Amino acid sequence: xxxxxxxxxxxxxxxxxxxxxxxxxxxxxxxxxxxxxxxxxxxxxxxxxxxxxxxxxxxxxxxxxxxxxxxxxxxxxxxxxxxxxxxxxxxxxxxxxxxxxxxxxxxxxxxxxxxxxxxxxxxxxxxxxxxxxxxxxxxxxxxxxxxxxxxxxxxxxxxxxxxxxxxxxxxxxxxxxxxxxxxxxxxxxxxxxxxxxxxxxxxxxxxxxxxxxxxxxxxxxxxxxxxxxxxxxxxxxxxxxxx
Amino acid sequence: xxxxxxxxxxxxxxxxxxxxxxxxxxxxxxxxxxxxxxxxxxxxxxxxxxxxxxxxxxxxxxxxxxxxxxxxxxxxxxxxxxxxxxx
Amino acid sequence: xxxxxxxxxxxxxxxxxxxxxxxxxxxxxxxxxxxxxxxxxxxxxxxxxxxxxxxxxxxxxxxxxxxxxxxxxxxxxxxxxxxxxxxxxxxxxxxxxxxxxxxxxxxxxxxxxxxxxxxxxxxxxxxxxxxxxxxxxxxxxxxxxxxxxxxxxxxxxxxxxxxxxxxxxxxxxxxxxxxxxxxxxxxxxxxxxxxxxxx
Numbered sequence: 001x002x003x004x005x006x007x008x009x010x011x012x013x014x015x016x017x018x019x020x021x022x023x024x025x026x027x028x029x030x031x032x033x034x035x036x037x038x039x040x041x042x043x044x045x046x047x048x049x050x051x052x053x054x055x056x057x058x059x060x061x062x063x064x065x066x067x068x069x070x071x072x073x074x075x076x077x078x079x080x081x082x083x084x085x086x087x088x089x090x091x092x093x094x095x096x097x098x099x100x101x102x103x104x105x106x107x108x109x110x111x112x113x114x115x116x117x118x119x120x121x122x123x124x125x126x127x128x129x130x131x132x133x134x135x136x137x138x139x140x141x142x143x144x145x146x147x148x149x150x151x152x153x154x155x156x157x158x159x160x161x162x163x164x165x166x167x168x169x170x171x172x173x174x175x176x177x178x179x180x181x182x183x184x185x186x187x188x189x190x191x192x193x194x195x196x197x198x199x200x201x202x203x204x205x206x207x208x209x210x211x212x213x214x215x216x217x218x219x220x221x222x223x224x225x226x227x228x229x230x231x232x233x234x235x236x237x238x239x240x241x242x243x
Numbered sequence: 244x245x246x247x248x249x250x251x252x253x254x255x256x257x258x259x260x261x262x263x264x265x266x267x268x269x270x271x272x273x274x275x276x277x278x279x280x281x282x283x284x285x286x287x288x289x290x291x292x293x294x295x296x297x298x299x300x301x302x303x304x305x306x307x308x309x310x311x312x313x314x315x316x317x318x319x320x321x322x323x324x325x326x327x328x329x330x
Numbered sequence: 331x332x333x334x335x336x337x338x339x340x341x342x343x344x345x346x347x348x349x350x351x352x353x354x355x356x357x358x359x360x361x362x363x364x365x366x367x368x369x370x371x372x373x374x375x376x377x378x379x380x381x382x383x384x385x386x387x388x389x390x391x392x393x394x395x396x397x398x399x400x401x402x403x404x405x406x407x408x409x410x411x412x413x414x415x416x417x418x419x420x421x422x423x424x425x426x427x428x429x430x431x432x433x434x435x436x437x438x439x440x441x442x443x444x445x446x447x448x449x450x451x452x453x454x455x456x457x458x459x460x461x462x463x464x465x466x467x468x469x470x471x472x473x474x475x476x477x478x479x480x481x482x483x484x485x486x487x488x489x490x491x492x493x494x495x496x497x498x499x500x501x502x503x504x505x506x507x508x509x510x511x512x513x514x515x516x517x518x519x520x521x522x523x524x525x526x527x528x529x
Contacts (some may be wrong), residue, residue: 001261004333037257040335046354046411047332048340051255073358075341089333096257098266098329099284211248233285238249249363292364293409293489294512303366305445310513312526317513 002039002091003027007084008063013151016070017117018081019055024092027062030054032128033101033121033206033234036066036094040076050076053120053208053234054095057127067151069117100206100234104132109201111226112140113187113217115209118236119151122208126159126166137165139197143187143213146175169195192220199225204232211235250287250298258295258309262316265328273324276304283326342412349413350520356412361474364508368443368473368494375478377462378497379431386431386500391478394462397422402461404484406491407520419482421463424455435500439507440481443494447507449516450483450490452500459485462495487518487525 009021034054041047056065070081084090102110102125112122119142129138144150150170160168171191176184182191197203205226207217214235222228259267270283279301286297286306294310299322306322320326342354349355378388389397399422405415439449454460464471464479471477476493483490489509510516515524 002332035254040338040340041332042338042340043334044354046340046342048338049257051257079335079338083337088336090335091333093257096260097254097268097284099268099282100254211250211252215248233252234254235250235252237251249367287366289364291360292362293509293514294364296364298365305365308512310509310526312513315513315526317527317529319512 002093005064005090005092007086007088007090010084010086013067014149016081017067017151018070019065019067020080020084021056021063021065022090022092023063025062027064028095029060030058030064030095031098031101031103032057032124034095034097034124035121036064036092037096038066038076038080039091039093040079041091048076049093051096053124055120055123055127057124057131059131067117067120067123097234100208100232102128102204102206104128104134106204107134107136109197109203110136110138111197111203111205111221112138113196113205113207113209113221114140114142115207115213115217116144116149117151118207118209118213118234120208121234122206123152123155125206126156129166130159135165137197138167139195139203140166140168141171141187141192141195142168143171143173143209143217145173147172147177187217187220189220189223192217193224196221196224199227202227202230204230206232206234208234209236211237249291250289252288253282253284253286253297255288255290256283258311259307262309262318263328267326267328270326270328272306272326274299274302274304274306275322275324277302278324350407351523352411352525353407353413353520354411356414359414359417359475360408360410360412362408362410363474363493364446365444370443370473370478370494372478376496377427377479379427379500380497381433381435381500386433387427389427394422394479395464397426400461404482406484406488408488409514409518409520409525418467419461419463420465420468421461421479421482423458424460424462425458427462428452428456431500433500435502437501437504438498439501439505440492440498441496442492443496445508446492446494448481448490448492449501449505449507449510450486451504451517454486455481455483459483485519487515487520489514490518 005022005024011019039049052066055067068080070077268284289296297307308319310317372391375391379386407413460483463482481492481495
């Protein structure tokens with residue numbers, strides 16, 4: 001069930017994160033929110049498998065994009081973000097996941113909450129919304145260490161400036177821009193209460209990021225009255241790398 | 244005992260989907276220990292071990308164990324009273 | 331046909347060493363766990379030897395640390411194929427813990443804080459083959475590596491070296507523990523590549 005993917009383009013998102021555009025043989029298509037497993041094999045047969053969320057909207061050309069954050073002690077992410085070249089081949093399994101997905105037939109208010117690299121599958125949802133011309137109302141709360149750590153900043157700014165019911169709030173945990181109204185720190189109850197959809201609108205919520213972030217964010221949402229059954233979560237593990 | 248947060252969740256179903264003909268992330272299950280019913284995608288999944296272990300998010304009981312033993316796969320689902328799949 | 335990834339070697343050293351079949355050398359110390367890391371406070375820690383009916387011996391942390399210890403350096407072989415050589419530990423030999431224990435039983439099930447278990451023949455944890463280790467590389471054993479104390483049985487695959495060990499139950503017949511009942515080999519000799527169950 002492993003398919004061959006060829007790297008057709010590379011794009012740096014931040015100093016430590018890179019997007020790989022892949023052409024995948026016999027790609028069956030995907031839904032926003034799904035991920036793939038990537039397998040690397042060394043010449044002596046040693047192999048490593050990691051999961052990466054698909055960043056791109058579904059398209060009919062058999063291509064997908066994945067965005068990888070380079071982890072300091074990573075075994076696979078340094079290779080994917082620094083060694084891989086256009087023309088290289090990778091093995092992929094997927095798409096995986098039928099629960100943490102957004103389909104363009106959904107019209108209810110959507111609340112997205114991203115911690116660090118958890119933005120990737122949520123970006124696929126935003127891109128999917130765009131390419132399907134879905135105008136359901138979306139809000140995104142994106143928690144990152146600092147401005148330079150955020151992925152897709154320009155594209156997100158363009159989306160929220162279009163004025164078609166899509167709003168973004170950034171939360172910085174380590175370093176804020178000058179004059180930023182909120183001091184650096186983890187997201188908390190008052191931030192959630194002020195920038196997310198009111199619980200009475202019964203939004204469908206997607207929370208994604210490192211496991212501690214997801215547990216914390218989900219607890220805060222439930223405390224403001226969000227229905228547990230309507231919160232979908234995807235945990236990336238302690239450090240944000242999923243294996 | 245304070246737990247560490249080093250698990251992922253049942254969305255990480257790549258291995259499991261090679262065995263089940265349907266998508267396990269869309270399944271709902273009942274924990275055989277505490278009776279909690281939840282989406283399999285919400286289970287606490289440990290993949291950093293010689294196998295895959297899914298634990299109940301409510302009580303920590305082992306729901307499922309998967310071991311890839313070369314040409315064979317061992318699967319133990321005795322920690323769940325049932326798994327209900329959507330087609 | 332598997333695609334070889336150009337230039338990928340993984341987190342491994344290229345050093346030439348005699349390793350059990352199918353193993354790769356690693357220079358870091360991977361953490362593998364089937365569940366959350368137990369955080370055990372020393373004032374509640376204990377190690378007990380029982381035979382299912384009676385507790386035969388029991389130590390709390392204070393009495394355990396009064397026992398004679400050894401510094402020893404051993405190679406570790408994990409069934410997930412990494413091997414780490416010449417790892418330095420300090421611990422109490424099982425020979426000392428079992429010194430006054432009289433039993434006809436020939437097997438033991440080791441239990442850990444959390445729900446982990448692993449089975450071993452008693453003869454494999456005696457005669458200088460096993461320790462309860464509490465220091466690694468000169469420092470207190472970290473929780474993620476099994477601290478405050480773990481079993482170490484380096485001649486078998488590392489899943490037999492139960493982290494967060496809290497006791498052993500002597501038993502007359504061999505019974506599979508956590509991984510042994512999930513598809514791993516009942517004994518686990520890396521030199522015979524006994525990774526998986528023969529079921």
